[in-house]
Amino acid sequence: MAHIILKAAGFVSRLRKALLDWYDVHGRDLPWREGERDPYRIWLSEVMLQQTTTAHAAPYYHKFLRLWPTVASLAAADDARVMAEWAGLGYYARARRLLECARAVVRDHGGRFPKTEAELLRLPGFGPYTAAAVAAIAFGHPANVVDGNIERVMTRLYAIEAPLPAGRVEVRAAAEQWLAPERAGDWPQALMDLAAGVCRPKAPLCLLCPLREGCDAFARGEAERFPVKAPKTARPRRYGVAFLITGDGGFIAEQRVGKGLLGGMLGLPHTEWRATPWKDSEVGPPMAGDFERAGAYEHVFTHFTLSQSVWRRHAGDSEIQELLRLHNDWQLVAPDQQRALPTVFRKAFAVKP
Numbered sequence: 001m002a003h004i005i006l007k008a009a010g011f012v013s014r015l016r017k018a019l020l021d022w023y024d025v026h027g028r029d030l031p032w033r034e035g036e037r038d039p040y041r042i043w044l045s046e047v048m049l050q051q052t053t054t055a056h057a058a059p060y061y062h063k064f065l066r067l068w069p070t071v072a073s074l075a076a077a078d079d080a081r082v083m084a085e086w087a088g089l090g091y092y093a094r095a096r097r098l099l100e101c102a103r104a105v106v107r108d109h110g111g112r113f114p115k116t117e118a119e120l121l122r123l124p125g126f127g128p129y130t131a132a133a134v135a136a137i138a139f140g141h142p143a144n145v146v147d148g149n150i151e152r153v154m155t156r157l158y159a160i161e162a163p164l165p166a167g168r169v170e171v172r173a174a175a176e177q178w179l180a181p182e183r184a185g186d187w188p189q190a191l192m193d194l195a196a197g198v199c200r201p202k203a204p205l206c207l208l209c210p211l212r213e214g215c216d217a218f219a220r221g222e223a224e225r226f227p228v229k230a231p232k233t234a235r236p237r238r239y240g241v242a243f244l245i246t247g248d249g250g251f252i253a254e255q256r257v258g259k260g261l262l263g264g265m266l267g268l269p270h271t272e273w274r275a276t277p278w279k280d281s282e283v284g285p286p287m288a289g290d291f292e293r294a295g296a297y298e299h300v301f302t303h304f305t306l307s308q309s310v311w312r313r314h315a316g317d318s319e320i321q322e323l324l325r326l327h328n329d330w331q332l333v334a335p336d337q338q339r340a341l342p343t344v345f346r347k348a349f350a351v352k353p
């Protein structure tokens with residue numbers, strides 16, 4: 001449930017007009033705003049702008065329009081060519097979804113983008129934000145477009161204390177109050193331009209802001225405190241011991257099982273990665289003989305930090321053959337093939353006692 005106090009409708013209406021007037025004068029000249037509102041161009045720009053700045057996306061936008069000026073021409077494009085032209089823009093799943101979507105528009109909609117948010121949402125790669133943005137900007141529907149920039153403006157206007165992402169319900173309710181049916185396509189762009197140039201993350205220019213009179217965060221003198229972010233939870237630590245067993249022909253690596261962390265990749269044999277450090281007496285090395293305690297290193301995964309000790313041993317040919325016989329999933333890897341290992345295991349080679 002949202003817990004914001006809505007503002008008086010007449011007051012919102014007056015400030016909304018003030019922002020649209022400001023947008024008419026100060027709105028940015030962005031390439032995808034030139035000419036008529038073509039849903040293909042607007043969609044292309046929205047996909048490219050995900051996790052990418054406008055300055056970085058603009059040359060790609062021009063290039064794609066030159067190569068594939070319509071959704072039908074993009075749908076007919078060669079996959080490898082599209083991926084190659086996308087190179088450098090990052091997040092390559094976006095390029096694959098771009099092609100899937102273009103083909104769905106041609107196959108299922110006769111080459112025309114559907115006009116409603118609900119229909120757009122069913123297209124590949126369309127999430128709530130993209131569907132709302134295309135519905136509003138291309139088709140003039142008063143859709144509730146909320147991206148990170150509009151979130152910032154809304155959390156400040158209403159001084160929303162709920163940290164994001166949990167506070168997004170309140171942000172949506174706040175943004176809903178401001179929708180402008182008469183200029184539905186301009187409204188989200190006006191908010192985004194305000195967010196980019198005035199309601200900036202740091203040092204917002206409140207004295208230049210046409211919404212200042214209705215801004216709760218400004219009234220409190222703490223605009224920059226919003227949006228409130230959830231405190232970062234500390235990443236847990238796990239401990240392991242990796243066994244670096246070398247022979248004359250290389251080092252022992254294991255083929256990891258297909259699922260889970262680093263599934264299907266090569267790795268060094270190692271103990272379980274657990275929450276408490278290993279005592280030497282608890283470690284069961286995979287072969288007899290003296291292992292050198294080479295040292296330890298850290299590796300940060302998304303969900304935990306690993307502290308891994310390295311135990312090293314040089315084995316004779318017969319010992320290596322015995323290990324390979326005992327472990328079907330182990331192999332001897334040539335010394336210059338360390339790059340076949342993920343970084344978390346490659347680091348073991350650099351550990352110095």
Ligand code: SF4
Nearest residue numbers: 199206209212215223
């Ligand atoms: Fe943002 Fe300041 Fe305007 Fe409030 S007054 S919306 S904090 S720029």
